[in-house]
Amino acid sequence: MSIPRHRVLLSSGLATVVAVGMLIGTPTMPPTDSTDLVILPPTTVTYRAAGDFSRDGSGVDAPVVAVTFERPLAVMRTQVSAAAYRACVAAKACDGPDDADEAPARDDLPAVGLSWRDATAYAAWLSRTTGHHYRLPTDAEWVRLAAEAHVEETAVAAADPRDPARRWLAAYAAESAKAAPIDRKPRPFGHFGTNSHGLADVAGNVWEWTDGCWSRHVDGAGAGPRETRNCGVRVVEGRHRGYVSDFVRDPRSGGCSVGTPPSNLGARLIRDDPDLTLPQRLAALVASILPTAALR
Amino acid sequence: MLSRRDALFGSTLVALAAAAATAAPALAAATGDDVAALRHVKVDLVAPPFVHAHEQATAEAPKVVEFTMTIVEKEIVIDSDGTKMHAMTYDGWIPGPMMIVHEGDYLQLTLINPDTNTMPHNIDFHAATGALGGGELTLVAPGEQATLRFKATRPGVFVYHCAPPGMIPWHVTSGMNGVVMVMPRGGLTDRAGKKLHYDRVWYIGESDFYVPKDAKGAYKTYPSLGDAYEDVTKTMRGLIPSHVVFEGKVGALTGDHALTAKVGETVLIVHAQANRDTRPHIIGGHGDYVWETGKFDNPPQTGLETWFIRGGSAGAALYTFRQPGIYAYVNHNLIEATELGATAHFKVEGTWNDDLMKLVSAAGPIATH
Ligand SMILES: [Cu+2]
Numbered sequence: 001m002s003i004p005r006h007r008v009l010l011s012s013g014l015a016t017v018v019a020v021g022m023l024i025g026t027p028t029m030p031p032t033d034s035t036d037l038v039i040l041p042p043t044t045v046t047y048r049a050a051g052d053f054s055r056d057g058s059g060v061d062a063p064v065v066a067v068t069f070e071r072p073l074a075v076m077r078t079q080v081s082a083a084a085y086r087a088c089v090a091a092k093a094c095d096g097p098d099d100a101d102e103a104p105a106r107d108d109l110p111a112v113g114l115s116w117r118d119a120t121a122y123a124a125w126l127s128r129t130t131g132h133h134y135r136l137p138t139d140a141e142w143v144r145l146a147a148e149a150h151v152e153e154t155a156v157a158a159a160d161p162r163d164p165a166r167r168w169l170a171a172y173a174a175e176s177a178k179a180a181p182i183d184r185k186p187r188p189f190g191h192f193g194t195n196s197h198g199l200a201d202v203a204g205n206v207w208e209w210t211d212g213c214w215s216r217h218v219d220g221a222g223a224g225p226r227e228t229r230n231c232g233v234r235v236v237e238g239r240h241r242g243y244v245s246d247f248v249r250d251p252r253s254g255g256c257s258v259g260t261p262p263s264n265l266g267a268r269l270i271r272d273d274p275d276l277t278l279p280q281r282l283a284a285l286v287a288s289i290l291p292t293a294a295l296r
Numbered sequence: 297m298l299s300r301r302d303a304l305f306g307s308t309l310v311a312l313a314a315a316a317a318t319a320a321p322a323l324a325a326a327t328g329d330d331v332a333a334l335r336h337v338k339v340d341l342v343a344p345p346f347v348h349a350h351e352q353a354t355a356e357a358p359k360v361v362e363f364t365m366t367i368v369e370k371e372i373v374i375d376s377d378g379t380k381m382h383a384m385t386y387d388g389w390i391p392g393p394m395m396i397v398h399e400g401d402y403l404q405l406t407l408i409n410p411d412t413n414t415m416p417h418n419i420d421f422h423a424a425t426g427a428l429g430g431g432e433l434t435l436v437a438p439g440e441q442a443t444l445r446f447k448a449t450r451p452g453v454f455v456y457h458c459a460p461p462g463m464i465p466w467h468v469t470s471g472m473n474g475v476v477m478v479m480p481r482g483g484l485t486d487r488a489g490k491k492l493h494y495d496r497v498w499y500i501g502e503s504d505f506y507v508p509k510d511a512k513g514a515y516k517t518y519p520s521l522g523d524a525y526e527d528v529t530k531t532m533r534g535l536i537p538s539h540v541v542f543e544g545k546v547g548a549l550t551g552d553h554a555l556t557a558k559v560g561e562t563v564l565i566v567h568a569q570a571n572r573d574t575r576p577h578i579i580g581g582h583g584d585y586v587w588e589t590g591k592f593d594n595p596p597q598t599g600l601e602t603w604f605i606r607g608g609s610a611g612a613a614l615y616t617f618r619q620p621g622i623y624a625y626v627n628h629n630l631i632e633a634t635e636l637g638a639t640a641h642f643k644v645e646g647t648w649n650d651d652l653m654k655l656v657s658a659a660g661p662i663a664t665h
Contacts, residue, residue, distance in 0.1 A: 230437035247522030
């Protein structure tokens with residue numbers, strides 16, 4: 001099955017109402033937080049769900065799901081920087097690499113070598129220090145923020161319960177066809193360009209942790225659909241999706257099952273309850289009408 | 297959307313399937329339905345170094361032998377100093393319990409990963425054919441179970457181990473390995489085809505552990521399995537084990553836990569090392585018949601001094617005790633045996649044989665002339 005990539009459906013009635021509501025809502029204090037955020041407009045994203053799916057005992061492609069976001073989403077323009085993470089380490093709120101006292105960390109380079117636990121600890125610390133609520137994106141939110149940088153997983157082959165190798169070989173071919181690993185060296189923000197939302201380095205050489213848990217969806221004859229979730233393994237997103245144990249910092253081991261592992265692991269956070277400035281609300285309103293407009 | 301490459305794969309497979317269909321009479325493989333009709337036997341597993349009751353030779357028709365193993369993640373103590381390690385185990389044991397079937401039987405394992413665990417696990421049977429030894433089909437997250445069946449097509453002792461994507465050596469050297477023994481239907485034989493029997497099996501699972509040390513050289517402990525991962529991986533990459541042990545712990549098979557036998561009894565010592573080479577030796581004894589590579593279709597070597605077990609394999613040695621006393625069974629890299637832990641003891645009772653050995657003159661002052 002083939003689906004249009006990055007189809008953005010404007011269930012525009014609702015979206016516009018929400019955006020106008022934000023525009024005329026009560027004025028709020030300007031943010032006390034210097035984090036550079038981009039406000040994404042309400043939208044619907046359609047993508048192939050994360051997780052493992054099987055029917056009658058054999059693997060099948062994940063279903064294509066549509067998720068509607070009725071609220072704007074405040075996203076960090078860049079990934080968490082090396083300097084920002086180092087500050088969290090210095091505050092003893094984050095686990096630091098042993099070389100924490102070596103060369104000063106740069107604020108124009110992404111923090112790499114973060115585990116999910118590290119990224120979550122950083123979000124908690126940033127929330128405490130700014131008074132806002134920061135968190136990792138859900139998998140759907142990541143697809144939303146990535147826009148055209150999200151590469152849909154390739155559908156592999158129809159399930160054949162008599163021959164598990166067939167789907168396995170097809171999945172292997174799909175993995176092998178993915179881009180070769182890119183240089184792991186962290187690059188200054190913007191090196192990998194910006195996407196249509198104005199977010200820097202989405203799907204560059206740093207994969208981003210999400211809050212999505214690995215899940216398995218079993219649909220068997222007579223048994224009905226059942227789901228198991230393992231939140232010890234989280235979904236990472238970038239040039240391709242991966243499933244990585246939450247304590248892993250070096251994805252070269254522990255990454256995608258075959259093919260290309262993520263080059264690096266880092267984070268880009270979502271801020272809830274954004275105190276939108278008037279220009280941001282206007283931008284969100286405009287973008288809700290023109291989905292490809294870059295927001296500043 | 298299929299890529300050209302996928303399409304190529306697809307058409308190749310179709311072609312292969314067509315070829316297989318025309319060749320079907322020659323393949324004569326049992327279908328799943330045929331196997332379901334065979335006799336099914338449930339067998340309870342036994343903690344190593346012992347093995348479940350089994351026939352050596354069998355007159356029965358091939359059957360399906362069903363086992364169940366529960367994966368247990370737990371912190372264990374691996375030496376007398378109290379050094380701790382976060383272990384991952386099959387059924388709570390290092391090595392995992394031995395499963396015994398006959399050639400032509402089907403081994404069916406239900407692998408349970410309780411939701412109290414934190415990691416996905418699976419099992420790769422070196423005795424099985426296809427799907428990475430079953431590893432590709434058996435990955436179970438906490439809260440899941442899977443049941444795999446494979447046909448035991450070749451006789452011998454074979455390693456099984458966990459092989460989760462990206463983390464294989466960590467799981468294997470944290471305890472997730474064991475042995476399947478596939479007996480020839482007629483039992484063991486020597487080079488000339490004469491039947492060989494044993495009174496019992498001793499199952500030795502050798503492990504190399506990699507416990508990280510702090511700056512002062514003290515072994516580190518970690519609050520959880522995941523917390524230990526990074527340091528353990530670094531230590532593993534050095535390829536120098538902190539411990540080399542039998543049955544998961546220094547001294548697991550010595551002192552009160554030494555294995556016991558009587559003069560005249562014959563033991564089959566199965567020795568497995570899922571990760572690293574080793575060289576078993578019975579100090580004061582021999583290997584009467586040794587399947588060094590562990591595969592019973594090959595004639596056993598006889599009268600060996602020390603034999604070699606390739607990492608990732610199991611071997612078997614048949615020995616009849618002729619002399620009472622204490623035997624040390626070691627990995628004859630003696631540094632690993634004495635400094636790192638790879639020693640077991642056998643306590644053997646019976647009557648001393650003066651013909652085999654006699655102290656002609658006890659130790660005393662050097663004679664003068
Ligand atoms: Cu495992």
